[in-house]
Amino acid sequence: MHRTKLSIVALLLAGTAATPVWAQEEVPQDQSTSPTAEENDARDVDIVVTANRREENLQDVSGVVQAFTGDDLRKSGITELRNLQTAVPGLNIANQEGNIEIFIRGVGSSNNTELGDPGAAPHLNGTYIPRPRGLGLMFYDLERVEVNKGPQGTLYGRNALAGTLNIITAKPRLGEWGGYAQAEYANRNSWAAEGALNIPLGSTFAARVSGYYVDRDYGFRNASPDPQASRLRPAGLEENYAGRLSLLWEPSDRLSLSVVGDYGKETGTGYPGANIFAAVQATGLRPEQLELRDVVYRGQQGVMENELWGVQGRVRYGFDTFAIEATGSYRSVDFFQANASSESIAWPGRDYSAVQFDNFSNNFWQSRSQSQVYEVRATADASQRLRWNLGGFYFKEDQQVGYMAVADRGYCCYSGTEFTMPDVDGESYAFFVDATFDVTDRLRILGGMRYTDERKSRFGIGGNWALTLGGADFACCIGTRLGTEGFRPALLDRPNFDVSGINTPQGQAQFLIEGIRTPGARDTLIQQIGAIASGANPLGTCFTRPDIDNGFVTCPTNTNGGFSYANLTIPEQQVGSAAFNFFDYRAGVEFDVTDDNMVYAKVSTGHKSGGFNDSFNNSPIPEEFRPENLTVFEIGSRNSFRAFGRRAVFNVTGFYYDYQDQVFQDLTCINLDETQAPPVCNGYSLVNRNIGASRIYGLEAETRLQLPGNFGLDLNFAYLDTEITEGVVADARAQDFDAGGESPLISLAGNRLPLASRVNLSAKLSQWFDIGEGRFDWQALFNYRSSFFLSQFNEDDIVFLDGTRQTALEAGFPDRQQGFTTLNLGVGYTLGRYRLEAWAANFTDQQASLKALVGSSLNIRFLNDAQTYGVRARVNF
Structure with a gap:
């Protein structure tokens, strides 16, 4: 009954709901009067996207694609990639220790080690980015950002299981001098600067130079009472800068050559989460009743450095009825982070007398990646009755990855864990074809397929550091x-x-x-x-x-000054490889009921790469896991119409996902004692296994209205019902180390997918009017997100190996994020070339967890950005 009611509400809201924050260009420099209705129609409706790997009007694309110009994002207070989710229902973006994790409609990947891959494919100017560390450094001088929902395996290929996020940078303009410069100051002592210059170099050649700088913090507070630890700077402080050079050469209408080079560097105190386990156990309070940003730091100062650079080139030649395009990209990432280590978060009335602040246990991360992406495509001209894409794709990545957890004050047998891989290789190639055929003037069929072959391998070390050092009379142990x-x-x-x-x-x-x-x-x-x-x-x-x-x-x-005994343990050799292939397809039909109304139905698939796990002494050949696969069935309608004398849009889409070979983390035995009958396991470790399946269905609706009085109203509504249909895993929350690390088994069937809210609504209300010689505008962006779970356990009760039971809250593992709303506000005044803005993001300072790591004595939270507000001055030239 509950689901039925929500479905009815969704259908009712569809009539008035849902579109992205739509593009609105800057006011022309010489314009001080109101634009005509025709000018607004062209400016507000004719949005070009590349969801089908060719430029099309957004309303001509069957499916759910949301596009945002750089100007509109800035005016709405979305100046950071992570905050894009406030405008896109069903999108979740979290930063776990420097790695950007993207989930769309509950589908994504939280494995950010060298053994994992993203589940939603990030792109820069249409080119795949395999390691999204530092992705936010590209979020400046933008033409637009596109979010393409649902599997895109045919057109975008590897790891586009959940969809794609495409950051499209501003291009050079031929024959024009121009650009902009802006500076901003915000609360929490944050400030930023940004600018770009377009330089014509003759009639056929142009360059664009742009740069960006920001100094800000994420609002964490050091709550440590210890005199030394209280001087540590909290996590989330960052100082970033980046630059980009774009070149464009168009010697004729047929030939175009572009090159984009970029460099960026992130520095600061890093992006670790905060462990709330002890606070929940001590107080019995839920996370929303605690101050999750008040962190009790200790040990080393957190530090993070991330240097990345890349170059991408594109050459296109147009023949009479088709064009050939070749692209190539090289990207380098060099990341290091020493976590800002913490004891836990603070809670009311906490007694710190038993806390050991002289404890430097910590985690260190190092990741380097050098990736190459090449693609050649032949594309039919848009005027052809049969419009097709035909091409090949090649990807190669060399990684070097290091991780170390040190256990300071190790009194016996354990001093840390290290996994360091100097040689991690990935290679993939694919061939694809996709086409749309006009059966009649109004009826079109579309279809495509893609074959992908992948190989992965690595060499390195992994395992524990242990020193067991005996004292007098073989006493154990000296720390x-x-x-x-x-x-x-x-x-x-x-x-x-x-x-x-x-x-x-x-x-x-x-x-x-x-x-x-x-x-x-x-x-x-x-x-x-x-x-x-x-x-x-x-x-x-x-x-x-x-x-x-x-x-x-x-x-x-x-013992000549030695110990009575000294037993040492070092990491083991790690060698692994995997090879797999998969096939993706899409097929559909589109029908134009009128020139402004289209209905469509289609089926499409996507895959996320498989791989292998760590190897152990009892299993030198590592266990592999297969690619995940997702099939979506979709029907919808896209409609333009006149309302209040202006063009308006209403689109609605229904979908069903069949999610198979889903990977969940499970425990495996790494130390089996076969001398006993039956054999006894004396150690367990987490591995990735294809042990799950899920189904997802939902509805999205979007509308945009231009109202009297120069008001604009944009609404975007999403309803999502997710259910894990199969999957039995070890419950890591109940891991018993007295039993060698064994955990009870738990069925996930019936649980919801993590990070998937049932209801999500974004609404933007905006207005402009003329004041004196200039124009004033304001906008308010509202987002509501209903409750969601942060792990696959869904706050199920915990049944321990001895049969005792606890609620998740009693055991310290609540993982439900309650529903919350965020509000972004912006105002601006434009006078000729000059503009002054003020904005507030997360105006009500909502505190929400966007990611969690849940395991034995761990409930680590990664949060949304705290309240931000400031002023900005901009000049266009």
């Missing part, structure tokens, strides 16, 4: 400090990654020491095992001090 002030791991700068022949204590000690680039000021590891590495003493060098002696352990007296 190890690792990660204190100034510590940096070597990661990709290690001299050696081959551990296959390292089986002596001397070799193991040397390997551990080589993993340290810069020792921490109070680290003990090198001093403790240096003698083992050099061969001076196979039992190392024993010493004690209050932070490593457990309060009672002393050094032995008969």
